Amino acid sequence: MADIPQTKTLNCLIVDDERGAHLVLQHYLSQIDRLTLAGTCENALEAINLMHHTKIDLLFLDINMPQMSGLELLSTLKNKPLVILTTAHSEYALESYTYDVVDYLLKPIQFTRFLKAVDKVFYHYGLGLPDKTVNTPPSAQFxxxxxxxxxxxxxxxxxxxxxxxxxxxxxxxxxxxxxxxxxxxxxxxxxxxxxxxxxxxxxxxxxxxxxxxxxxxxxxxxxxxxxxxxxxxxxxxxxxxxx
CATH class of the missing domain: 2.40.50.1020 (LytTr DNA-binding domain)
Structure with a gap:
């Protein structure tokens, strides 16, 4: 089990070259009290620079990006945060799990599927998913x-x-x-x-x-x-x- 952050709030980083994907994930993240958006990057090199000076607990990572793919980024990291891959391409699913990712979300990402992935992350950190974590009306959760x-x-x-x-x-x-x-x-x-x-x-x-x-x-x-x-x-x- 991963070390539990002292604040019990996870710093998240979104890395994706599609602006629309940023907006969707930012909206979903805003519904979860224990997830804090620490930054957004449009390519892997930006992400590497940001992670040199900012502790990231959870990485939402696209695969197909210019210059360096998401999987290539993971291969360069010595101390990886927990990773949820976000992609429109299902053919990378098997390969992605060789990088010990927590989950693999296919775009367009639905909120219920996002919650399942986040629940796995909380399990890794021993946090659980409290009943009042989600700040959306019940009808929006299903x-x-x-x-x-x-x-x-x-x-x-x-x-x-x-x-x-x-x-x-x-x-x-x-x-x-x-x-x-x-x-x-x-x-x-x-x-x-x-x-x-x-x-x-x-x-x-x-x-x-x-x-x-x-x-x-x-x-x-x-x-x-x-x-x-x-x-x-x-x-x-x-x-x-x-x-």
Missing amino acids: ETSIVIRVDGDWLRVELDDIRYAQSWGNYVKIFTDTHIYLTALTLAELDQRLPGTQFIRIHKSYLVSIKRISRISGNDLYINEVSLPVGLTYRRALIELFK
């Missing part, structure tokens, strides 16, 4: 949709419309009532972005909407008349939930 990229376009899909998702190589097929969307995510990444109170993993290749489950028969789960396999490692939790 997303009702997810934004995905399909054929170069960003689409907003309502969570209530999602029936299930299927792993498809380096992609995921998301089945809704009216469409099938193919998006460049892994099923694990999609699972992280969806609320655990509404969706459950039933197989290494399938994730389903809990409220859409009509019945479970043997090793099969049914969403209306669509049959999906249930993996042995997921079966017990699924049965307990469905009782």
Whole structure:
């Protein structure tokens, strides 16, 4: 477990060459009492200079930047702060964890997904996430949709419309009532972005909407008349939930 800052407030640094990403993260950070914005940088070299004279506890770091990438920046740091990577590119997910990052957020970053990442950081510091940490109305803390990229376009899909998702190589097929969307995510990444109170993993290749489950028969789960396999490692939790 990392050393707990004496103030129990974490100094955060945003490093991203997109101004819009700065604004989103600054807004999210402003909702958390225990997170303080110590600075923002538009490239890795600025970040290195700032960290030479300012203690940073948590780094929000983009990957694709000019001159030096975020991963190249991490390789130069001897004493790294905790790091949350922020990127629009899912293909770096596996490589990023070789740098011991806390989490990997895909843009556009939703607030609930941001909170999950921050909760991991607080766990590292032994702080926990207190009930009154978030200064937003309760309705603002629960997303009702997810934004995905399909054929170069960003689409907003309502969570209530999602029936299930299927792993498809380096992609995921998301089945809704009216469409099938193919998006460049892994099923694990999609699972992280969806609320655990509404969706459950039933197989290494399938994730389903809990409220859409009509019945479970043997090793099969049914969403209306669509049959999906249930993996042995997921079966017990699924049965307990469905009782």
